[in-house]
Amino acid sequence: MEQIIAILARELSRKPEHIQNVITLMDEGNTIPFIARYRKEMHGAMDDTALRTLETRLGYLRNLQTRREEVKSSIENQGKLTEDLIRAIDAAQTLAEVEDLYRPYKQKRRTRGSMAREKGLESLAQAIFAQDGKDPAELAKDYVNQEKGVNSIEEALAGASDIIAEDLSDDPGIRKELRTLMNRRAVLVSKAADPDQDSVYKLYYDFNSPISRLQGHQILALNRGEKEGFLKITVTLPGNEGAALVCRMALKPTFQVSAFVKAAAEDAYDRLIAPSVERETRSELTEMAAKGAIHNFALNLKPLLMQPPIKGFVTMGLDPGYRNGCKVAVVDATGKVLDTAVVYPTFSERKKQEAIGILSGLMRRHGVRHIAIGNGTASRETEAMAVELLRSFPEAGYAMVNEAGASVYSASPLAAEEFPDFDVNLRSAVSIARRLQDPLAELVKIDPKAIGVGQYQHDCPQKELDAALNAVVEDCVNAVGVDLNTASQSLLKQVSGLTAATAKNIVTYREENGAFTSRTQIKKVPKLGPKAFQQCAGFLRVPESKEILDNTAVHPESYAAAGKLLELCGYSKKDIPGNLADLPARMEKLGLEALARECGVGSPTLLDIAKELQKPGRDPRDELPKPILRKDVLEMKDLKPGMVLSGTVRNVIDFGVFVDIGVHQDGLVHISQVANRRLKHPSEAVQVGDVVKVMVLDVDEKRKRISLTMKGVPKE
Numbered sequence: 001m002e003q004i005i006a007i008l009a010r011e012l013s014r015k016p017e018h019i020q021n022v023i024t025l026m027d028e029g030n031t032i033p034f035i036a037r038y039r040k041e042m043h044g045a046m047d048d049t050a051l052r053t054l055e056t057r058l059g060y061l062r063n064l065q066t067r068r069e070e071v072k073s074s075i076e077n078q079g080k081l082t083e084d085l086i087r088a089i090d091a092a093q094t095l096a097e098v099e100d101l102y103r104p105y106k107q108k109r110r111t112r113g114s115m116a117r118e119k120g121l122e123s124l125a126q127a128i129f130a131q132d133g134k135d136p137a138e139l140a141k142d143y144v145n146q147e148k149g150v151n152s153i154e155e156a157l158a159g160a161s162d163i164i165a166e167d168l169s170d171d172p173g174i175r176k177e178l179r180t181l182m183n184r185r186a187v188l189v190s191k192a193a194d195p196d197q198d199s200v201y202k203l204y205y206d207f208n209s210p211i212s213r214l215q216g217h218q219i220l221a222l223n224r225g226e227k228e229g230f231l232k233i234t235v236t237l238p239g240n241e242g243a244a245l246v247c248r249m250a251l252k253p254t255f256q257v258s259a260f261v262k263a264a265a266e267d268a269y270d271r272l273i274a275p276s277v278e279r280e281t282r283s284e285l286t287e288m289a290a291k292g293a294i295h296n297f298a299l300n301l302k303p304l305l306m307q308p309p310i311k312g313f314v315t316m317g318l319d320p321g322y323r324n325g326c327k328v329a330v331v332d333a334t335g336k337v338l339d340t341a342v343v344y345p346t347f348s349e350r351k352k353q354e355a356i357g358i359l360s361g362l363m364r365r366h367g368v369r370h371i372a373i374g375n376g377t378a379s380r381e382t383e384a385m386a387v388e389l390l391r392s393f394p395e396a397g398y399a400m401v402n403e404a405g406a407s408v409y410s411a412s413p414l415a416a417e418e419f420p421d422f423d424v425n426l427r428s429a430v431s432i433a434r435r436l437q438d439p440l441a442e443l444v445k446i447d448p449k450a451i452g453v454g455q456y457q458h459d460c461p462q463k464e465l466d467a468a469l470n471a472v473v474e475d476c477v478n479a480v481g482v483d484l485n486t487a488s489q490s491l492l493k494q495v496s497g498l499t500a501a502t503a504k505n506i507v508t509y510r511e512e513n514g515a516f517t518s519r520t521q522i523k524k525v526p527k528l529g530p531k532a533f534q535q536c537a538g539f540l541r542v543p544e545s546k547e548i549l550d551n552t553a554v555h556p557e558s559y560a561a562a563g564k565l566l567e568l569c570g571y572s573k574k575d576i577p578g579n580l581a582d583l584p585a586r587m588e589k590l591g592l593e594a595l596a597r598e599c600g601v602g603s604p605t606l607l608d609i610a611k612e613l614q615k616p617g618r619d620p621r622d623e624l625p626k627p628i629l630r631k632d633v634l635e636m637k638d639l640k641p642g643m644v645l646s647g648t649v650r651n652v653i654d655f656g657v658f659v660d661i662g663v664h665q666d667g668l669v670h671i672s673q674v675a676n677r678r679l680k681h682p683s684e685a686v687q688v689g690d691v692v693k694v695m696v697l698d699v700d701e702k703r704k705r706i707s708l709t710m711k712g713v714p715k716e
Contacts, residue, residue, distance in 0.1 A: 021043055037553070038557075041602030049475075064095055116159030116160065125167070133254075161267065165265070168246060169268050178273065187235070191231070217653065246265045250268075290461055300651060301448055309619070315372055315433045316329070316330050320382035322346050345381060346378055363389075406432055406435075414445055441487070480619060485544060496538075497536035552613070655671055656669055656671050668707060
């Protein structure tokens with residue numbers, strides 16, 4: 001464990017004691033959000049991202065250590081474990097290196113080499129490989145033995161060659177050197193399976209690139225094209241570099257090179273090593289690309305979930321459609337459904353005016369202030385209708401809402417349980433309205449993969465993708481906090497320390513006993529024990545509680561410290577929140593370290609407490625720019641090069657940024673047009689949900705493509 005701690009401390013640039021503390025906390029069952037928020041003194045205030053990186057790397061290093069022990073045990077059982085081998089296995093830094101060392105001792109199916117060994121030719125192979133100048137044919141004479149199936153000198157030599165080739169293929173040193181050479185010099189070549197067949201992979205019909213320069217999105221696209229039968233892909237070394245490396249490591253530096261061993265080495269490379277190393281290289285490329293895609297998805301998901309809510313307003317959700325009409329749901333400020341309808345604005349002008357009349361009635365009856373329009377099929381026509389409708393309601397506005405995943409939610413058992421009497425399409429309209437009101441509370445009901453901000457997510461390992469995205473959802477929910485009396489089961493189960501079962505029990509308890517009046521009351525919820533309470537309490541808010549700290553992120557274990565801080569600074573709880581403007585100044589005057597000692601907590605925790613006392617019930621999302629509410633509509637034909645528009649970033653991928661500029665088709669800002677500096681990835685400059693200014697470069701109505709730039713355009 002000391003070695004693992006040292007590696008993590010070096011890689012993460014953290015103190016070993018902090019790494020040790022985090023590992024202990026994790027092993028004790030504490031969650032990442034709890035450790036990040038409430039144990040800062042123990043780990044030097046690492047954030048949740050750093051802690052999750054540590055968690056992932058810790059898992060890999062522990063698996064590596066376990067595999068080392070398994071390999072040593074297996075070789076020892078064969079009676080072949082030496083001190084040198086033990087040292088080599090213990091020094092291996094990757095699972096691939098461990099497997100290379102284990103390769104010669106691994107049980108194999110019958111091969112040409114193993115059959116030659118069965119014929120007693122191993123000592124002949126060793127004698128020839130010694131390369132001491134003796135003629136291989138002379139050495140082979142003594143191994144002709146018809147009883148063992150060696151009928152001639154040629155057969156003996158062929159068997160010896162097979163053994164040498166297999167031994168060279170199993171040599172960990174050769175494989176390590178070759179892997180390094182492949183990473184540095186190998187070239188991926190892609191050709192069309194049928195050059196005359198049209199497909200989305202035409203870009204790769206005659207494509208080659210050094211693997212060191214391949215982008216993640218290219219690797220995943222190439223893999224998919226190959227899987228679908230459009231592409232044929234190879235990874236090779238230029239010239240004869242691979243075979244030359246094997247020969248160089250196999251041949252003794254003598255005056256006369258052994259032609260026999262050279263031929264065996266070339267055979268080893270061509271027949272055994274090259275196909276294996278190519279598979280490994282392709283696998284490593286895919287793994288690297290998948291990691292990048294998962295990281296990018298997680299990077300996009302967080303700002304999408306953390307989009308500022310538009311609270312306190314009655315909202316109308318419109319789920320556009322042609323044949324089945326536009327589904328309508330009106331929800332109150334808390335998301336409760338007030339009314340539903342179905343209108344048919346795309347059928348005819350008469351039907352559109354009829355729809356406007358129905359929607360006008362709903363807006364007047366319920367005091368609708370915002371309209372959320374799904375951005376799917378028929379959204380352009382629905383948006384045009386909404387603009388006409390809003391001419392009679394100047395105080396209202398509309399926003400286009402990404403409806404990705406709404407249909408997944410509406411057809412789910414969760415939606416059926418929430419709205420058993422609603423048609424599937426009406427559930428989508430409710431979801432769209434709520435997405436504008438509180439994106440996080442609504443999007444947690446949907447599988448993160450269905451939210452639509454990723455790239456090639458279906459080509460990634462689903463277990464790793466789910467783990468990464470669920471971690472983002474968990475971090476976002478806990479960063480915001482959850483109202484114990486209004487949160488859905490879907491939202492509650494993302495809270496640190498809670499499970500689907502305890503979340504359901506909380507909702508059931510709430511329904512049977514009424515609203516919670518304090519945090520401590522959740523201890524009465526069945527199956528919610530002391531450990532779960534410790535992990536979840538700080539992330540739950542109870543606005544109805546007489547204890548004002550119950551509506552803050554101050555953990556109950558720190559209530560005494562909060563009270564002491566107020567007392568030392570000359571306040572009481574009655575001063576929360578309105579009279580604490582000069583709390584930071586008083587703390588500075590008294591000295592942070594001295595105050596922390598008096599209060600019995602560390603300085604980071606005390607600063608967090610002070611921040612919460614000044615703004616109880618605060619929502620960190622409120623500090624971000626609000627979504628754009630529009631009153632007019634643009635069409636592609638209205639766009640002209642040079643126009644400057646405000647837009648919302650919808651997706652950030654390897655090669656650029658998609659921006660909603662109020663036109664049905666999102667525009668693309670190529671990575672080269674995102675900033676005035678060179679970017680490795682667009683996420684260095686923007687993130688999902690950002691409100692940005694862009695200039696139109698080009699509009700291709702036929703192909704429905706809009707090219708945009710952010711260069712030289714002032715930011716919002």
